Amino acid sequence: MTFLKHAFITLLLAAVIGVAVAAWIITGGRFDVSVSAELPEPIHDLIHQTRVNAVRRQARDLQAPPVNLNEDAVLFEAVVGFESMCADCHHPPGGQPSALASGLNPPPANLSESARKRSIEELFWVTKHGIRMSGMPAWGSTHSDAELWPVVALITRFPDFAEADYGNLLETALEAGVEHHHHHEHHRH
Numbered sequence: 001m002t003f004l005k006h007a008f009i010t011l012l013l014a015a016v017i018g019v020a021v022a023a024w025i026i027t028g029g030r031f032d033v034s035v036s037a038e039l040p041e042p043i044h045d046l047i048h049q050t051r052v053n054a055v056r057r058q059a060r061d062l063q064a065p066p067v068n069l070n071e072d073a074v075l076f077e078a079v080v081g082f083e084s085m086c087a088d089c090h091h092p093p094g095g096q097p098s099a100l101a102s103g104l105n106p107p108p109a110n111l112s113e114s115a116r117k118r119s120i121e122e123l124f125w126v127t128k129h130g131i132r133m134s135g136m137p138a139w140g141s142t143h144s145d146a147e148l149w150p151v152v153a154l155i156t157r158f159p160d161f162a163e164a165d166y167g168n169l170l171e172t173a174l175e176a177g178v179e180h181h182h183h184h185e186h187h188r189h
């Protein structure tokens with residue numbers, strides 16, 4: 001009985017101290033929310049792994065539809081879509097990180113590497129839903145699945161791209177007069 005009593009009081013004290021420390025940090029504005037603050041490595045790894053696991057779970061019921069990138073119209077839409085929606089943050093193969101990308105923390109993923117590590121469904125899920133507390137937007141709020149799948153299919157080809165391939169492809173698509181357009185479901189100007 002006295003053992004249980006001691007254990008209970010110890011736990012209670014630990015909880016009270018924990019809440020007090022959290023309150024001291026939170027209400028006192030002592031948590032550094034700046035982008036330039038580096039997180040301690042174990043916390044960084046924990047958040048990263050949480051994200052990777054969550055995306056894997058969310059994407060497990062998805063099934064990529066066939067996307068025929070051998071068709072010029074589809075391929076051109078994909079590259080123009082990537083250029084207008086993604087390239088500012090995720091530099092394409094052969095490109096350099098932009099100033100915008102360099103100022104983000106966590107940094108935008110190198111999508112050639114992501115294409116090797118993740119399934120096409122995982123890539124799609126992130127593209128559609130975004131990542132909370134990072135710069136990664138949810139493109140599903142303005143774009144249909146049908147518009148996003150070709151862009152994601154193009155990313156799965158990135159590992160095979162040579163230095164100049166992306167630039168050449170984009171130029172060809174723009175010369176063919178392909179423009180990026182999508183439905184403005186929520187905002188009409």
Ligand code: HEC
Binds near residue numbers: 136151
């Ligand atoms: C404003 C910057 C920004 C734009 C624009 C952007 N992203 Fe991202 N993206 C990010 C950031 C930052 C991350 C990393 C998030 C993290 O590590 O938690 C990310 C992560 C991702 C990932 C996850 C990669 C992985 O290895 O798990 C995918 C896939 C992705 N973006 C696809 C896209 C696509 C496709 C587009 C365009 C339709 C796009 N992003 C546009 C900032 C951006």
